[in-house]
Amino acid sequence: MNQGGQKMRLLILGATGQVGWQLVQQAPPRVEVIPVARQGTAVTLDLEDLDAISPLLKTLRPDVVINAAAYTAVDQAEQETERAQRINSTAVGLLAATMAELGGLLIHYSTDYVFAGNQSLPYRETDAPAPLNAYGYTKWLGEQAIARHHPAHLILRTSWVYDLRGKNFLRTMVRLAQTRPLVRVVADQIGTPTAAPFIAQVTYQLLEHWQATPSLSGLYHLTPRGSTSWYGFAAKIFDHLRAKGYAAATLEAIPSSEYPTRAKRPAFSTLNCEKLETVLGTPLPPWEAVLEPLLQQLDPQSVL
Numbered sequence: 001m002n003q004g005g006q007k008m009r010l011l012i013l014g015a016t017g018q019v020g021w022q023l024v025q026q027a028p029p030r031v032e033v034i035p036v037a038r039q040g041t042a043v044t045l046d047l048e049d050l051d052a053i054s055p056l057l058k059t060l061r062p063d064v065v066i067n068a069a070a071y072t073a074v075d076q077a078e079q080e081t082e083r084a085q086r087i088n089s090t091a092v093g094l095l096a097a098t099m100a101e102l103g104g105l106l107i108h109y110s111t112d113y114v115f116a117g118n119q120s121l122p123y124r125e126t127d128a129p130a131p132l133n134a135y136g137y138t139k140w141l142g143e144q145a146i147a148r149h150h151p152a153h154l155i156l157r158t159s160w161v162y163d164l165r166g167k168n169f170l171r172t173m174v175r176l177a178q179t180r181p182l183v184r185v186v187a188d189q190i191g192t193p194t195a196a197p198f199i200a201q202v203t204y205q206l207l208e209h210w211q212a213t214p215s216l217s218g219l220y221h222l223t224p225r226g227s228t229s230w231y232g233f234a235a236k237i238f239d240h241l242r243a244k245g246y247a248a249a250t251l252e253a254i255p256s257s258e259y260p261t262r263a264k265r266p267a268f269s270t271l272n273c274e275k276l277e278t279v280l281g282t283p284l285p286p287w288e289a290v291l292e293p294l295l296q297q298l299d300p301q302s303v304l
């Protein structure tokens with residue numbers, strides 16, 4: 001409920017993406033949800049159409065905007081940097097400035113790729129970003145644009161997002177395990193796999209805390225506990241497939257130097273989430289415990 005006793009009006013941008021989709025599915029019953037995507041929703045918005053952002057928000061007058069839309073093609077962003085910057089930063093600044101005028105909360109997601117990855121302890125919110133790639137840089141600019149324009153914000157940095165739907169590492173590995181004899185996966189990038197349903201669930205927990213304490217704002221790291229390499233993540237998936245009686249390819253650990261990509265990635269981007277755990281009053285689960293129920297729901301043939 002908002003202060004007028006009406007249902008809270010919640011606008012979810014990026015409603016067809018991994019996180020946005022889960023936010024729509026898990027929306028609390030006493031909230032009026034307006035899902036917004038580039039296409040396929042009753043209300044549409046292309047964040048590249050900068051002139052459309054403020055008028056749409058002013059027409060709909062949401063109490064809360066959750067921005068799960070982003071330019072997320074990490075390698076492509078090296079070549080399409082201007083476009084990535086328009087979506088991940090300029091548009092985000094306009095969202096923030098408009099919510100400042102309307103007086104509502106802006107929840108926004110950012111990434112572990114804002115960090116350079118050259119430290120060995122999990123990154124805290126107070127550690128200085130130094131992105132290695134264009135995507136990380138544009139996401140960092142987006143964070144700064146929000147902080148500049150609108151104090152009533154929650155910026156949630158997450159990492160290695162996957163789900164049973166969408167384009168992600170989990171689904172790619174399940175497909176490759178069943179279609180290739182050998183799958184080679186990098187073992188020298190360390191981070192934390194984070195399921196989209198988990199991100200949505202924690203986001204709504206945090207929103208509840210904000211409703212009780214509207215002064216709650218700022219930057220929070222949001223992943224499960226623990227960390228692994230992409231190889232370690234793949235190994236869990238392959239083990240699960242074999243345990244369920246599916247044939248899975250041989251999995252080989254390789255260094256990043258043997259899997260060149262256009263964008264550089266941090267060698268270590270584990271996030272310390274103690275600040276969020278303190279607000280929630282409970283420890284976050286280990287990444288394996290978040291992955292397990294999704295694997296149990298997985299139909300390996302659905303990705304072929």
Ligand SMILES: NC(=O)c1ccc[n+]([C@@H]2O[C@H](COP(=O)([O-])OP(=O)(O)OC[C@H]3O[C@@H](n4cnc5c(N)ncnc54)[C@H](OP(=O)(O)O)[C@@H]3O)[C@@H](O)[C@H]2O)c1
Nearest residue numbers: 016017018019046047048069070072109111158159160161
């Ligand atoms: N994926 C990861 O591993 C990861 C890691 C760390 C942080 N994050 C952050 O987490 C948040 C959610 O990511 P995700 O994994 O859910 O991403 P995703 O599955 O790629 O979804 C992103 C959504 O943004 C939409 N979008 C892209 N350009 C747009 C535009 N110009 N106008 C309107 N919508 C646009 C896409 O729409 P279309 O479907 O029309 O393309 C898509 O629905 C993002 O802020 C991302 O930066 C993601």
